[in-house]
Every structure is written in structure tokens, then in C-alpha cells.
């Protein structure tokens with residue numbers, strides 16, 4: 001097997017991975033840095049798909065503290081407050097870096113200041129954007145900078161497993177699969193960053209990029225790490241409904257549409273959000289998603305099974321100008337967003353949960369760092385729209401500097417060779433089983449997660465979901481892949497994706513069973529109330545003998561307690 005050694009290995013080339021590589025290089029250009037990515041650098045992951053924009057307190061009247069309070073209120077007090085504090089303050093630095101050092105152009109007001117738009121759940125218009133396709137601007141500029149710096153690239157390389165040292169005390173490296181060649185390689189590094197971006201692609205309707213399959217989270221679980229807040233899966237209220245036979249179904253129509261005054265209407269064209277929340281269409285994502293699900297359940301759904309998003313009352317020309325990307329996306333599918341009505345449905349968008357990490361991005365496994373959507377704690381029970389890309393870029397940058405410091409004082413560590421062999425055998429397992437119907441397994445996974453572990457949950461549904469997931473795991477172990485050409489064998493990757501998605505789905509389901517109150521993205525029809533916020537606990541789930549084991553820990557209110565605010569009285573209004 002091919003073997004490579006680096007000082008730093010970054011897994012993933014989204015906002016977190018690209019920033020980490022750049023900041024590690026900036027901290028010490030002599031370091032040997034590699035960035036490994038399942039797709040192509042600059043073309044994969046969700047940061048490129050960011051539409052709405054980037055939350056940061058810049059305008060007079062706004063402040064990082066106000067942003068912090070919105071983040072903690074939105075997270076229903078489950079957040080790790082020190083991480084959230086770091087997010088809102090470092091975002092102010094990172095946005096200047098994006099503009100002034102990396103060359104991003106964000107939209108501006110007539111007076112030259114950066115334009116910031118409204119996003120749901122925020123008390124100030126603070127979302128910086130480039131039209132409604134912000135992520136392309138950010139990732140293009142980041143990728144250019146990575147290309148110019150001699151950072152080693154392992155593109156179309158899939159991380160398969162973390163391999164520890166023989167005594168299990170630290171990380172040695174990562175077993176990878178070269179997708180193009182279909183061959184394994186082992187990469188050792190003094191510091192490894194987990195930045196593969198989570199991605200709830202186990203749900204019937206979902207928004208993340210097709211390369212994401214919770215790989216990093218599954219790898220972390222198998223390495224013995226716990227994941228926090230895994231019951232917290234965010235559903236974006238407005239996924240496009242374009243029919244069953246197109247990958248466009250489920251893709252997101254951005255929040256700014258509702259922020260700008262868009263309406264949600266039922267099959268009869270009647271607005272319904274005021275029946276659920278006084279903020280109407282501008283309520284937070286969880287509230288709007290549940291309201292839509294309820295309206296559909298009450299027979300108010302459209303022919304495709306969703307509701308309508310309407311913008312025409314804001315003036316079609318204005319909508320075309322303000323939301324060019326969204327209007328074109330809908331037009332590609334034959335719908336007129338600017339002047340007509342478009343059918344939408346809630347769609348799984350983001351996982352608030354993930355690997356617990358410290359402000360310097362270290363994890364419980366020495367040598368492993370984490371940043372971005374693979375991590376848990378920053379957002380608590382709900383992520384504010386616009387805080388996702390801020391999270392990945394802020395903590396990616398911090399991780400880069402932190403890994404550089406760590407790598408300078410560390411040695412490469414020997415690997416547990418038996419663990420490498422075991423991980424290779426696990427990846428080759430589907431070739432030893434008769435080939436079967438992976439599509440059927442995927443469809444069952446989609447339906448199970450959507451129906452039983454979805455927007456509205458209860459004990460009976462979760463128990464049904466847990467049993468179905470166990471069965472899916474067994475079905476996958478009986479369903480193989482033809483062992484012909486291993487190079488670019490997409491069926492093999494489908495199997496590996498499903499293996500990880502089922503493993504992480506089981507954790508989501510188990511954490512949802514453990515949380516017997518409703519808050520943020522997690523709603524239990526059998527426990528609709530939220531427990532006392534002052535005694536909030538967060539879930540920690542791990543694998544014990546291959547089965548999910550969930551415990552809980554008290555939230556430490558290190559900056560502010562529920563019911564209090566850090567804002568002066570006049571600013572809090």
C-alpha cells in the first residue's frame with residue numbers, strides 16, 4: 001500500500017478545510033501540508049452551495065454580543081457558549097480577511113458599506129452576501145489561494161478510517177481510498193483535521209452536496225469518540241419540490257426569500273404561518289418547518305405534497321434582481337419564482353451535532369482536530385441561517401493555526417498495523433458478498449428517517465425507526481457490490497456511503513429517543529414542552545460494542561444564564 005507522511009493532513013475542502021490549510025501555511029510556510037478531498041478541490045462540499053450568506057455584526061447598532069445572544073437564544077441554550085462567543089467575534093475578523101486578503105466581493109450599499117440582509121431568527125440584518133450565491137465567491141477565492149501555496153492535494157481521495165498508535169493513545173494517520181485508482185493509501189500526519197462537513201443526506205428530502213455522507217462522523221464514532229447533540233437535525237423549510245425524478249427536489253430555496261417578505265401559502269393560496277407564530281414566515285427554521293409539516297398533515301398540501309412559496313407581491317422585477325440565482329434555479333425546473341408560485345417542502349439541511357471540540361479545535365483524541373459542520377456545540381439546538389459558513393470559516397482558520405503550533409512540537413507517530421488491515425478489510429467487505437439492490441436500501445433509509453426520525457418525532461416512531469435501522473444495517477451486510485473495476489467504482493462508494501449514513505442515523509435516532517423534551521430542531525409530539533432551560537443538558541452518543549449508547553451532560557452557562565441577557569436594557573428591545 002502507498003504510504004505518505006505530512007505534518008498536517010486536512011480532510012475536506014469546504015470553508016473549514018480550505019481555511020485550515022491556509023492558516024496552517026500562514027503560521028509556518030515550511031510545514032508539509034496536505035488537503036484530502038472526496039470530490040474536487042473548489043467544487044465539492046456545501047460551502048460552495050451557500051446561498052444566503054454569512055452572519056457577522058458589522059453595522060452600527062449591531063454588535064458581536066447581540067449576535068451572540070441571537071445565537072444562544074436560537075440554540076435554545078444548548079450551545080457551548082465559549083464556542084459561540086468565539087464564533088461571533090472571530091467572524092468579524094474572518095469577513096475582513098475574506099474581503100481584504102482573499103479578494104471576495106460582497107454586495108454593497110450605495111454608500112460603499114457592506115450590504116447585510118435579514119435572516120430569520122435574528123434581531124438585526126447582519127447577513128453578508130454576494131447576491132444569492134455567496135458560497136461560490138468564497139470557495140473560488142479560497143481555492144485559488146490554496147492552489148498558489150504549494151499545498152499538496154489529494155483530490156478524489158476518500159478518508160475511510162482513523163488509525164491510532166499501537167497503544168491507542170493518539171492518532172497516527174488516516175486510511176484513504178484513491179477513488180480514481182481504486183487503491184488504498186495510508187497517510188500519516190502529526191495533526192489531522194476532521195472537516196468533512198457532516199451532511200444529513202439520509203433523509204428523503206435533503207440539501208447537502210452528494211459527496212457528503214456523514215463519513216467523518218462515522219469515522220469518529222468508530223475511533224471511539226462521542227458525538228454531541230446528534231438529535232438536532234435542522235430542516236430548512238423551503239426545499240424545492242420539482243417531482244420525484246430529479247435531484248433538484250430537496251435543494252434549498254434560500255431563507256432570504258422569506259426574510260425579504262416571501263409568503264408561504266397552502267393549496268388554496270391562503271397564508272398560514274400566522275396561525276403558528278406571530279413572526280409569520282420570518283420565524284426560525286424549526287418553527288416554519290413544523291408549521292409546514294402540520295399544514296400538510298391537515299390536508300392543506302399541494303399536489304406534489306408541499307406548500308407554495310410566493311414572491312410575486314414583492315414585484316417580479318425586484319425579485320429577479322434580488323434573487324437571480326433562485327429565480328434561475330426555479331426556471332430551470334419550469335417554475336416562475338418571481339411572478340408565480342413554487343412548491344416547497346421542508347428538507348434536511350444541517351446537523352447541529354458532531355464531534356465535541358475545544359476553542360483551539362482539539363478533540364478528545366490527541367492529534368485529531370475538528371472544525372465546521374462535523375463538530376457539535378456551536379449552534380446548540382438550532383443553527384441560525386448564516387451561522388454555518390461563519391462557523392466553518394472561523395473554526396477552520398483557528399484549527400489551521402492551532403495545528404501548525406501542535407505539529408511544530410510533535411513527531412510522526414507509528415500506526416497500529418492491525419488496525420490498518422482491519423479497516424481495509426471493512427472497506428472491501430461488500431466485494432465478498434453477492435451483489436444486491438443498494439437503491440432499495442437507500443430508499444428505505446430515506447423513508448425511515450423522514451417518517452420516523454424526522455421533523456415531528458414520538459416514542460413509537462423512534463422505536464420503529466431504531467428497529468428499521470438495525471434491519472437496514474443487516475441488509476447492507478448481506479448486499480454486496482460486483483468486484484470488477486475498482487477505479488471509480490461508484491457502487492462501491494454508494495455502499496460505503498450507506499454504511500456511514502446508517503451508522504450515524506442510528507446515533508441520531510438514539511439521541512432523539514434520549515431527549516424527552518422539545519427544543520429547537522428536535523420536536524417530540526409526546527413531549528411537546530421544553531424542560532427548564534436552567535437545567536439544560538446536552539446529549540453525548542457513542543458506539544459501545546457497535547450499538548449506540550447515549551448519556552447527557554449539563555450545559556455550562558459560562559457567559560449568560562437563561563432568562564438573562566448581556567445586552568444593555570435599551571439595546572435588548
Ligand SMILES: Cc1cc2nc3c(=O)[nH]c(=O)nc-3n(C[C@H](O)[C@H](O)[C@H](O)COP(=O)(O)OP(=O)(O)OC[C@H]3O[C@@H](n4cnc5c(N)ncnc54)[C@H](O)[C@@H]3O)c2cc1C
Nearest residue numbers: 012014016038045046047052053159197372373386388389
Ligand atoms: C444548499 C445549501 C445552502 C446553504 N446556505 C447557507 C447560507 O446561506 N449560510 C450559511 O451560513 N450556511 C449555509 N449552508 C450551510 C453551510 O454550507 C455549511 O454550514 C458549511 O459551509 C459547512 O462547511 P464545512 O467546511 O464544514 O463542510 P463542506 O463545505 O460541506 O465541505 C466538506 C468537504 O469534505 C469533503 N468530504 C466529505 N467526506 C469526505 C471523506 N470521506 N474524505 C475526504 N473528504 C470528504 C467534501 O468533498 C467537501 O470538500 C448551506 C448549505 C447548503 C447545503
